[in-house]
Amino acid sequence: MAADYYEILGVTRDAAPEDIKRAYRRLARQYHPDVNGHPDSEETFKRISEAYAILADPQKRRQYDQYGRVGEVVFPGGMSDIWELFQSAFGGNPFGSPFTSRRGANVEVSVSLELQDVLQGAERQVSYSRVALCPHCSGQGVEPGTGLHTCPTCHGQGQFRQTVNTFLGAMTSVQECPACGGAGQVPDQVCSQCRGQGAVRQREARTIQIPPGFAHGDELVLRGAGDQPPGADAGDLILRLSVKKHPRFSRRGRDLEMTQEISYLQAILGDTLTVPTLTGEAEVPLPPGSQPGDRLTLPDEGLPERGGGHRGQLILTLEVRLPEKLTEGEQDLLEQLARASGLELRPPAKGLFERLRESLGG
Ligand SMILES: [Zn+2]
Numbered sequence: 001m002a003a004d005y006y007e008i009l010g011v012t013r014d015a016a017p018e019d020i021k022r023a024y025r026r027l028a029r030q031y032h033p034d035v036n037g038h039p040d041s042e043e044t045f046k047r048i049s050e051a052y053a054i055l056a057d058p059q060k061r062r063q064y065d066q067y068g069r070v071g072e073v074v075f076p077g078g079m080s081d082i083w084e085l086f087q088s089a090f091g092g093n094p095f096g097s098p099f100t101s102r103r104g105a106n107v108e109v110s111v112s113l114e115l116q117d118v119l120q121g122a123e124r125q126v127s128y129s130r131v132a133l134c135p136h137c138s139g140q141g142v143e144p145g146t147g148l149h150t151c152p153t154c155h156g157q158g159q160f161r162q163t164v165n166t167f168l169g170a171m172t173s174v175q176e177c178p179a180c181g182g183a184g185q186v187p188d189q190v191c192s193q194c195r196g197q198g199a200v201r202q203r204e205a206r207t208i209q210i211p212p213g214f215a216h217g218d219e220l221v222l223r224g225a226g227d228q229p230p231g232a233d234a235g236d237l238i239l240r241l242s243v244k245k246h247p248r249f250s251r252r253g254r255d256l257e258m259t260q261e262i263s264y265l266q267a268i269l270g271d272t273l274t275v276p277t278l279t280g281e282a283e284v285p286l287p288p289g290s291q292p293g294d295r296l297t298l299p300d301e302g303l304p305e306r307g308g309g310h311r312g313q314l315i316l317t318l319e320v321r322l323p324e325k326l327t328e329g330e331q332d333l334l335e336q337l338a339r340a341s342g343l344e345l346r347p348p349a350k351g352l353f354e355r356l357r358e359s360l361g362g
């Protein structure tokens with residue numbers, strides 16, 4: 001191994017054991033593959049662990065200083081040896097908070113809402129399943145009225161120290177006692193409701209206030225309303241909001257859009273339209289000479305911004321409907337109008353017209 005172990009750990013050749021340990025801790029935290037997402041982090045982590053394994057051992061360090069190498073450096077147990085080394089450098093608690101704090105899981109609930117709810121906000125009842133502290137034992141796992149005794153597995157130590165001999169020398173690892181979870185004591189009688197788990201799964205109902213102006217896909221987070229395992233922080237309740245499609249209005253940010261059909265006579269002559277809004281109806285002037293595709297806007301008939309406030313507008317896009325059939329009276333009037341406009345029309349013969357329509361798929 002040609003690598004310079006001092007260089008790898010970023011310490012000088014006369015670094016004290018404490019400095020070497022401190023440097024390793026810092027780098028190991030940074031490059032631990034569980035924390036560092038980089039694909040090379042495992043290789044780097046192995047390299048710094050190897051450097052530490054040599055330099056932390058006085059005998060190996062002397063040998064390395066003298067000969068520039070220490071036989072063959074291998075971790076016979078692979079990553080588990082490195083992990084032990086890592087744990088021993090930290091005295092069993094490599095990360096502390098926040099990496100090892102056993103936080104409860106988040107619970108996700110979807111909430112389906114109408115477009116109208118965006119306007120005013122909404123109140124909803126949500127019911128969901130979560131892990132909660134056992135109410136019978138208050139999360140202690142001990143049957144009420146009974147006591148605790150010293151854990152027979154770890155004899156009250158709460159942890160195991162294990163010394164393993166490897167090619168790198170003796171390595172000590174510290175493990176939490178699985179029988180008492182590190183507490184050193186176990187119940188005389190485990191709780192009859194949660195079987196000593198301290199937690200139960202239960203249904204919970206909550207009334208949720210949803211503020212106006214939300215969008216499809218928004219999330220509301222209720223801190224601490226998710227899973228609550230004993231001795232840890234609770235996860236969150238995450239409400240995923242979905243807004244149902246409205247039959248008439250489509251949404252573009254704060255604005256609402258809809259297509260408004262009008263007759264050709266309304267387009268030509270102008271009119272006052274009565275149009276639906278999210279809350280009722282509104283009157284909107286249609287100017288004479290309006291064209292297909294023209295847009296009319298109704299201010300303040302759109303949606304509010306998040307949390308409420310100024311509303312956007314309602315935008316109508318005009319679609320002009322032309323009659324397919326005319327009554328005889330209309331036919332006469334329109335022919336008169338055409339003549340008055342100086343149009344010399346040559347309507348196709350009936351048979352020809354219908355054949356043309358068919359060929360166009362009309
Ligand atoms: Zn219980």
Ligand SMILES: [Zn+2]
Binds near residue numbers: 151153156158180181
């Ligand atoms: Zn124990």
